[in-house]
Amino acid sequence: MSFIVVIPARIGSTRLPGKPLADIAGMPLIGHVVERANQSEASRIIVATDDQQIVEALSAYDCEVCLTSPDHLSGSDRLAEVVKTLAILDEEIIVNVQGDEPLIPPRLINEVADTLRIDEGAVMATAAQKISNLDDFTNPNMVKVIMDQQGRAMYFSRAAIPYPRNTDMAEVDAWHHIGIYAYTAKFLKRYAELVPSKLEVTESLEQLRVMDNGEIIMVRTIDYEAGIGVDTQEDLERVRLLIQNDGAK
Numbered sequence: 001m002s003f004i005v006v007i008p009a010r011i012g013s014t015r016l017p018g019k020p021l022a023d024i025a026g027m028p029l030i031g032h033v034v035e036r037a038n039q040s041e042a043s044r045i046i047v048a049t050d051d052q053q054i055v056e057a058l059s060a061y062d063c064e065v066c067l068t069s070p071d072h073l074s075g076s077d078r079l080a081e082v083v084k085t086l087a088i089l090d091e092e093i094i095v096n097v098q099g100d101e102p103l104i105p106p107r108l109i110n111e112v113a114d115t116l117r118i119d120e121g122a123v124m125a126t127a128a129q130k131i132s133n134l135d136d137f138t139n140p141n142m143v144k145v146i147m148d149q150q151g152r153a154m155y156f157s158r159a160a161i162p163y164p165r166n167t168d169m170a171e172v173d174a175w176h177h178i179g180i181y182a183y184t185a186k187f188l189k190r191y192a193e194l195v196p197s198k199l200e201v202t203e204s205l206e207q208l209r210v211m212d213n214g215e216i217i218m219v220r221t222i223d224y225e226a227g228i229g230v231d232t233q234e235d236l237e238r239v240r241l242l243i244q245n246d247g248a249k
Contacts, residue, residue, distance in 0.1 A: 032102035080192035
């Protein structure tokens with residue numbers, strides 16, 4: 001299995017400015033993501049960033065860095081620029097590992113790359129984890145996905161889907177979408193040429209641009225901890241504590 005990991009890292013986070021450079025146990029957050037990606041089976045690790053500070057911070061890490069435009073609407077758009085700039089071959093599988101996932105399991109990266117190969121008609125793959133409590137189910141910051149019986153995504157939403165009209169939450173198959181994607185380099189180029197769809201803008205979910213254009217997204221369901229995304233200062237403190245405690249063992 002061969003694939004390339006590309007990690008989008010934007011300096012201008014709204015909720016946590018300078019997030020990729022935040023210190024965690026003496027390393028920048030983005031350095032932890034790179035180390036996790038290097039533990040996967042990826043043949044190449046590339047960080048796609050819009051800021052020279054991140055380029056310099058990564059000089060000591062085992063990865064390539066590609067400076068990209070600051071004007072991209074999504075991480076996938078940023079990856080498309082990397083594919084074009086570095087002339088990556090169309091048939092290469094690209095895995096988009098979010099730049100704020102310092103605890104992402106390398107196993108998850110491998111499995112999402114492999115999932116793209118399950119359905120020849122799919123242009124993209126991602127992952128999901130079962131939701132077990134009502135607070136998560138109704139939380140708009142936790143994106144939900146519903147799939148058909150073949151594991152193809154039917155819809156992604158910040159709303160509570162599927163809505164349990166005639167049953168209680170305990171009997172609903174509700175899935176939390178995990179923000180990791182795999183695609184072919186060829187499709188990434190096409191994605192960047194598609195006009196952002198109304199659904200994508202409404203929900204602020206880039207994967208809806210794919211579905212709005214009639215394409216197939218395969219979903220890998222997992223039953224293990226997928227890591228913690230760092231969106232807020234509270235998330236950052238939680239990750240710092242987890243990594244500190246892990247290092248003390």
